[in-house]
Amino acid sequence: MRHLILLIFLILPMAVFAVEPDEILQDSVLEQRAREISKELRCVVCQNQDIDSSNAGVARDLRILVRERLVAGDSDEEVINYVHSRYGDYVLMRPPFNLSTAALWLAPFVLALSALLIGWSVLSASRRRKTAAGLSAAEEDEVARFIEQNKVSKET
């Protein structure tokens, strides 16, 4: 308790933000590019944060660096490559497409394709069964039961 009272008179340690006003570039187009690039780069000391939203010191240095490179005339890709060559694949929030990440990038297509395949086979199986058998006795029975029951639930 005494501890707390003492604190009333001290300067409190305060949280620090990610992007700071003194980092922001005058040129709003460049700044916008810098923000977008910052969202593609991972803060290496943080747990799963990009440098745009991290308040770690290294993240701030990298943000300043990104802006310096942009001012110097680098393209977005060049800036990202610059950081990539020093920190490796880990720093990229969007993994580069290569042999070892092909599985990741192709997965959505493979999954979507297999979903299509499953859908198609389910539909065609349903069609085949119809031509073969029509409604089975059990199904007829069930339809009747459902109609019956819906009636009941409407009445009540």
Added chain:
Amino acid sequence: MTRALALIPLLIALVFGGFFLWGLDPDRDPNDIPSVLISQPAPEFNLLEVDGLATPSFSQADLVGNPGPVIVNVFASWCVPCRAEHAVLTQLVEREGQRLFGINYKDKPEDAVRWLTELGNPYEMIGADSTGRAGIEWGISGVPETFIVGSDGTVLYRYVGPVVGDDAVKKFREALDQAGAMEIEAGG
């Protein structure tokens, strides 16, 4: 056909389970990020001396053509674990004759001078990285970090965090020995 299809979820689950088992290995540290510099030439950088310190500064050129491996240590006076590590590094220099270079990371010169006066200065050369830019060139994620650079200027090893405690020191010395052995093998 249906039977084979019904097996697919189980097979996928088993493969996933295998990876999980691998991932639970207690030796695996999910936060450990390997350096891209290993087996690469040391990065380009050029640093000024620390103001008020007699120790000269160094650049990439000073890391090439040494007779044996050198240790490059990134440190700062504000970094608490560096204090503990300082003793270990001093020992390596004084007892084993290792060569130690320092990058004084984002420090105030007067603080750095005071720190080194108090604890002693085992560094052969110290560069002042006031902006942290050299740190980025080295791909560091925090302070302290320690690198071993071979005589041809190739980065051979990186240790993240303080080299303190028996395990860490043992690991680091092994890496040093290996680096030295490589030098001898190569006739350096």
Added chain:
Amino acid sequence: MTPEIGHFALALALAMAIVQSVLPILGAARGNILWMQSAKWSSLGQVFFTSIAFFALLQAFVTSDFTVKNVVENSHSLKPMLFKIAGTWGSHEGSLLLWVLILTVFGAAVSVFGANIPDSLKARTLSVQAWISVGFITFMLFTSNPFDRVFPPPIDGQDLNPLLQDVGLAMHPPLLYIGYVGFSIVFSFAVAALIEGRVDAAWARWVRPWTLAAWLSLTAGIALGSWWAYYELGWGGWWFWDPVENVSFMPWLMGTALLHSAIVTEKRDAFKSWTILLAILTFSLSLLGTFIVRSGLLTSVHAFAVDPERGLYILGLLAVSIGGSLALFAWRAPVMEPGGIFKPISREAGLLINNLLLATATGIVLFGTLYPLFYEALTGGQKLSVGPPFFNAAFIPIMLPLVFVMGIGPFLSWKRADLPGALQRLRFVAVLAVLATLAIWYIVRGGPVLGYLSILLAIWLFVATLKEWTVRIKLFDVPFAESRRRAANLPRSTYGMTLAHAGLAVAMFGFIGSSVWKTEEIVFVKPGSEIEIAGFNVTFEGLERVRGPNYVADQGRLTVIQDGEFVTELFPESRYYPVAESNTTESAIRSTMAGDLYASIARPASEEAGAGGTLTLRILYEPLVNFIWIGSAMLVLGGGLSLSDRRLRVGAPRRGSEKKISNASKVPAE
């Protein structure tokens, strides 16, 4: 003494669970009705004893009993009572106890409310449920006992992480767990059905309320967590594709698919093995989430303290439960008869598309979340990040077609639908959506094409959902009184669907508005500084020191003026918690339907900039962001409406050839 009682009660609950995991299922196999019915008492017994354990821990937290290690590590005597209570489930051990409590409550609920479920199915389901209980109670007793003592007891505790001392987050875990664990019942039903070798419409109907209850809690839990991140973390984001978020999202996606495929099984007796598979997978993904959060397998912002031994134990649980159930599935599913037939244009086909898209989306999130682990294993220690850019690029293209189909699906009838007829009715909706989108584009200008496409689809879904309702009640086709009568007679589950679908559309407006048209100003301020943002003029008046129960804060005062008129004052805080020695940012938000004005303050990073009392002020304008929470509430409410539908309460249709145990499936008299 109380902690020991809690510990002992947990052991007794384990004993009950062991009995329940054997006796009822044996009874079902042998036709021994007494053995089967023993599940009722043992499941109630489990609840009784786990409740004692839970309240023992709760009592330790409420009275700040610092002889208990868990209390020391997660509480402090100065902490407000609400957060002392919430501290009970703030740690790994405590949250596990809550997990088990909810698990046993669900089991008991089935035995108490499931009067219409045949004895054999109920017995088997409760035995399977008890297997899960045994797994988790032993896990707790062997590796994570919340009742461990410390000696000598410290004078005070170490406090709960201040970020977590928040009303939203205090309620987040219980809701999330009700969701996760609620799916365990569905899982148990599925495994029991596989053992019985029988899945039919009646089964689907018994399972539906449990799925709904779990799903709506999970929805509320995720939305609450997202809301918390939005106002507490200080940069206004609400979803980060963090592994821990993803693992709660995957069961939600699968559970949503399950909710829909179970309808097909219930109404049309089709998709049977698929529904069973979804039931197994949904709970498997919940378990996977528990595993990932508690094993430290992946790096994440909010993982529990890491312990490989615990990880191994849960992995063992996963292997037995998921591996076992999927093996059972592989063995028994192929013999299940395919159900009712349908045309490519039908309600069934629409729900099939829904399921396939949701399953694909789940697969993408799962694969993206785990890929860094796969990569590391296959490359021998190399690291890789899979972040929001990947998930956005892969996930959104799957969800947009789903939203499109959601607009049409409810218009299609079962078996064989009249697509031209449905499209005829939707022509007006499409025109309206396009016109509205054009109007928005005309007013707003700027922004990505994807943003407008999403807006178009959100409007489409919203209007189509309303249209479907007006078609149902024949609005304007029949006299108004007749429409009103029809509206009153529509079953609640129909209203549930309408509300939930419209809720998704509403939430989409929020997702799009706040991510595409968000504006932000970050400036250094001193008393008197003025900032312009989104038509607001904001003045920083100054800083004041304020005191909370267990923290001290610097509170900024901002005056907001719009068009020369005073709008409001905002008081963002930067708090310091001395016990935990950490800071939090408390943002100040002015909420309107149009958007949130969001302010937070912090200290500048560089000392030169911070000299002379300068602060960093961050002001965001997040258009439409409240639609996210409103939409989420509509989803939850829709689920609740469906759940309250009397057809579910009254129970299931009589099972066709259930003669052996006919007394259990009789339709209750009203």
